[in-house]
Structures are given as structure tokens and as C-alpha cells.
Amino acid sequence: MAEVFVLKVENLKITLNDTEIIRGIDLTVNKGEFVGIIGPNGAGKTTLLKSLNGIYRGSGDIFINGAHIRNMGTREIARNVSLMHQNTEITFPFTALEVVMTGRYPYLKGIRGETARDYAIARRYMEYTGISKLEDKPVTQMSGGERQRVLFAKTLAQEAGIILLDEPASNLDIAYAEQIFRLSESLCREGKTVIAAVHDLKIAARYCTRLVLMKDGLVVADGAPSEVITADNLSRAYNVRAIVYKNRITGELDYYLQQPMKKNGTYKVHVIGGGGSASGIIRFLADRGCEISGGVFPHGDSDLNCAEIFGAETVSCKPFMEIDDESYSRNVALIREASMTILCNMPFGRLNIRNLEAAAHATRLVIIEDDRPETRDYTNGEALKLYNTLKGNAITITSAQLHEIL
């Protein structure tokens, strides 16, 4: 696909109220891209968007479809770039149709008013955003969501090739938020270019083809969502401890913000689990900044996935087979290194019974017992015998009591 650039920004610097908000940005956007501008509050996302349609002027160059923005009049810019502002307050009772029609202003000639064609275009975009029925309703009587969709229709009625959206979903419920992104996505497929400043990283990762991460007036990362949303980038930009992973159920990029690190010193904990019993425990330990190891998990186990996401050292074995000797030894080694071993509320069968044997090597053993072990024994009593032996030298608690131990 030939890449045609519609927007080119070179060394853009914008100063507002004696503060340099944009400190040197280079950006090239090609036709059909759906670009998400993400970043913390104050990064300069709104300022960047308002520079792209000429509201803010600074130093540097902006080219719109090849022409320099300085050589373009306001009407010409409006025919090429439209911007939906974040919070538009309309205090006068214009009807929805009248508001959408203001989007046709850049095309009105002289004293002549709007033509039938302008009305047809406005109505078409009102249908597209699902507000046709609100045509004669005054915007002052509308809900925030309805008003936002009216403003979106107005932005589209400008029929500009480049559509800028500033927090388009800020007043919308989850259904309409998804709708606006889906509409933007299909507009891009039809050849428009959309650049949206977004707060919600998940929805941005889901719909945008490209993300630009900003912080303090500079671009920190630029690329595909999976390249930009990384634990490293999130920590640098938002000052948070995060883990980023692919949600296996939804297939989408997801992230989890961890509690800020408590100054604990690294406390090594080994987790024995499987079948989902260990995930909550691992998350709890990770939040407290412990150094986590786990095993033996069979390949594909959800606890193994969780442990890997949190960066734990893991021992895994082939699925649907008994634990092999090598895995067993490595597991025991990790258990010996750890200051504490947690045996989770897991089912015991012939395939993982060796985990119970390994638990005997623990320096300090904590057994999580939420359900009676008899209900979890699938070995006709063999596992139960090992379990009760372990209990003699261990602390037995429920998962709710875990915070008392650590």
C-alpha cells in the first residue's frame, strides 16, 4: 500500500502563557491511519491537536496535504482538518440540526445561506451517528452523550480528510464510547485519517492502528499499540508500576497497575499451585514486591500464564503427564531458596502429587485451605496422607488471612 502522508509535523514548539507546552515534536501521519495520542495529563495532547488545525501557532512546520499551514486561510484549513473539542458548551437553544449545519460553514459562499445539498450532507452524518431523531431538539435539553454525538456529526459534516478528536469518549457511556471508536475506525477504512487524544489505553490499543505516547511536550514512543504499551513505557510516562500482557480471553492488550513498591527488601516466596488456585496469591505477592517463584505447573496452565506475566521464575512440565525428575529437582531447589513456600488450595491428582512431596522441603510452609482437602483428593487417599503430614509443620490459613502472614 502506497503511503501518502497527509500530515507532517517538523520540530513543532508551542509556548502558551510563557510555558513551553510542546517542546519539539516530529510526526508524520499517513492517509487512513487511526492514530491515538496517549499520555498523562499535562503531556500536551490537547495543545498538539489544536496546533494541527491552526488554533495555536508556534515555531516549526506543519504541512497539511503538502501545503504549509501558514499559507492556508482559516476556511481552507477547516476544509482539510476538522477538530472535535473536548468540552463544548452551547448555552443557546440551537437545535441539533442547526449545530450540525455549522460544520458546513467552510463551504458557504458569500451571503448565500446553506443549500439543500448542505442539509442533505448534515442529515447523512446525523444518521451515521444515530441522532436523526433528535434533529429538532434543542441541544440545551440534551444529555451529555447526545450532545457529544451531535458535535461528532458536526465534525464529520465538515467533510475534512483529517479528523482530530479530543477525548471523544469523555462524556459517553461504554456503549457509545465503543461506537465512536468503531465509527472512527470505519472512517479510516474509507480513506479518512483520524487522530484522537485518548485517556483509555485499552480502547486506544483496541482500535488505533498506531499510538503516539507523549510526556512533557515530547513524543516518548511511536508505533503499533503492542510496541508502545509496554511496562517500561507506562512506568516512564505515567510513573506507575505496571505489567502489560495479552488477555488470553479477549485477545486484547491489557495492563494491570501494581501498588507502589513497599520498602520490604526482597522476600523470596515460592508458590505451589495449578488450575487457577495460585493466580490470586501470585498477584497479592507481586503487589507486595516479593520475589516470586512457582512450580511445577503444566504447560498452558492459567497459573503458569499469571506467574509469567508477573515475571516470576517458573518450573513447568509437559501437560497431562506426571512431573518428570528434572522439573521436580528444580522445583525443590527453588523451594529451598525461598524464605516461604505457599501451597495453594489446589486439587491433587496422580499427575501433580510430586508437588506435595516437594513441599516437604520448605523452609517455612504456609498451606492455603479454603476447601476441605478431602474434596480435592483424586488419588484415593495417597495425597491426603502426604497433606496431613505436611500440616503438622505448617501454618494453615484461608486465602483471606494471607495478609496477616505477610
Add this chain to the structure above:
Amino acid sequence: MSHKAKRRSRIIILAMLAALGFLIVAATAIGSVNVPLAETFNIILKQFGITQGEYPNERIIIYVRLPRVILAAIVGAALSMSGVVMQGMFRNPMADPGILGVSSGAGVGAVTAIALGLTIRSIFFLPLFSSVGSLVAAFIIFVLSARDGKISVVNLVLCGMAVSMFLGSLTTMILSFFRSDHVKQFILWTSGSLSNTMWEDVRLIIIPVAICGLAFMFLSKELNVMLLGEEEAQSVGLNIGRTRKLLLALTSIITASAVSVSGTISFVGLIVPHMLRIIVGPDHRTLLPASAVGGAVFLVFCDLVGRTVIPMHEINVGVVTSLLGAPYFIYLLNRARKYGKIF
């Protein structure tokens, strides 16, 4: 705007024009000497060469009443159109032509003309000086509130208030050097009066008011777009800086024209646009002509009331508009307080 609404607005405007016509005739007829309507009508038509004959009250009608009534109509139209534009520019339904300090500038000009004794020499001096005064005031306010070529509405209002207060004090100071009859003249002027109106006054302001009024109507589209907000307006292609400067200049001129012949008349620019916006809607293409006619009707009516309500005594038109306007203004504020908004 839907066809139904457009047609309805057109009918309303035509109805108001008819009412204005009738009111002008009636207001010309009624007064300290009540001239029969038929005679009044004939006298007026005689000016157009449609009728002939000798009429006993011709002099009163032609030289005293008619110019006054016509001037009231023109001033009413000017002030309400100015109000519409102010409310559009400031995106605030409570804005009023006085907000820009134009009235206080006119006051200084008027006071200077009176102090220099120029008003006796020619009646043109008062309107001239007050127009210059209001334009200078508007210019100062404009320059003071601009920063980086951009003017925020808040700055404009604050500067307007500051300059108004300063000019008001200046006016008072000059007044303190006045002779008592000059002071009386000034007070008459500040409370808004149409007495002693002559055809010269009408001739003086009819052209600037007509030109500014027409210019406003040509800028209706722009005014509509400006109501979205300044940055939003620019996003749809409006050159906000240029448009705002133009509108401010036109408003200053039209307000100064009105103020220079009649003094400061309050509330017309606030109430009339407001009431008509509720009737015909906020689209400036209908609101401006409707407000012009509505303002004319309102002021002719107020002047009539002022002349006739107490026999042998004239209440200044500015007093009448304040007496009618202030309660309505309070009602609006109350509504805003109760419902959180005015519409």
C-alpha cells in the same frame, strides 16, 4: 431551521412590522394635545404627496411628534440589534451594549461638549463628541484586553468595567465644574431622553444605524457559528480575530449613534433580544431583523407611556425602560437560579 419554523418567524416579523406601523401613527397622534388618528394619518401621508389639504395640527405632528417617534424607532432598533450581537459575541444571554463601556465613553464626550459650551452653537456637537467618546473608549478597552492578538471574553468585560469606572469618575469630575443648568442638561441626557428631538437628529443617525444593521444581518452566519465558542468557531473556518474586531467596531458605532442622540437608555439591548430569542429562536438570520423591529416597537411604546401616563408631565424614556426592564431582568435571574438556566 425547518421550513415550518422559518415561515413562522417570517409571519411574526411581518406582524410586528404592522404593529410598528400602527404604533408609530398612534404614538404620533397621542400626546399633550390629542390629534385624531385620521388627521394624523392624513398629515403623514401628505409628506409623501398622497394627500393634500390644510390640517390644524400639522406643525405639532411634523415638527414635534413624528421626528421623536421615528427616532425612538431607530434608537430602539439600534440598541436591540447591538444587544443581539453583544450576546452572541460574549455567548451570554445577559450581555448588553453597555458592557463595553461604550456608554461611559459617550458620557465623557457629551460632558466635554456641554462643558465647552458647544451644544449651544450647534446640535451636532453633542452627538459628535459622544460618538467620538464611545469609539475612543471602545478602542482603549479593545487594546487593553488584547494579548498576543487574542482577546478573551473575560478580559474584555473586566477591561470594560475598569474603563467605565474610570471614565465615569472623569465625567463626575468635569461635572463638578459645571453651572447648574449644564448639570441639568447632562442629567437629562444620561437618563435617556427623547424630548426636543428634531429631524436633524434623525438624519444624523439613520445612515450609520442602517449600515451597521445591514452589516450585522450579513454577518448572521458568522454570529451563529461564534455561539459554539471561539476555538470551536475557528475549527469550522471562521477567522475569529477579524470577525470579532469587525463586530466590535460595528457595535460601537451603532450604540454610539443611539446614545449620542438620546443618552443612555438601559435594558432595551437586554430585554428585547432575550424575549425575541424565545419566540423566534437563536438563529441570527431571523433574530436580528426580529429584534430590530421589536426594539423599535418597545421604545416607541415606552416613549408614549412616558409622555402620557402622568398628564402634563413627561417621564424620560430611559426611566420607563428601566422601570419595565429591571423587574423582567430580575425575573430572568430568578429563573436562572431556579432552573439553572434561562431557557
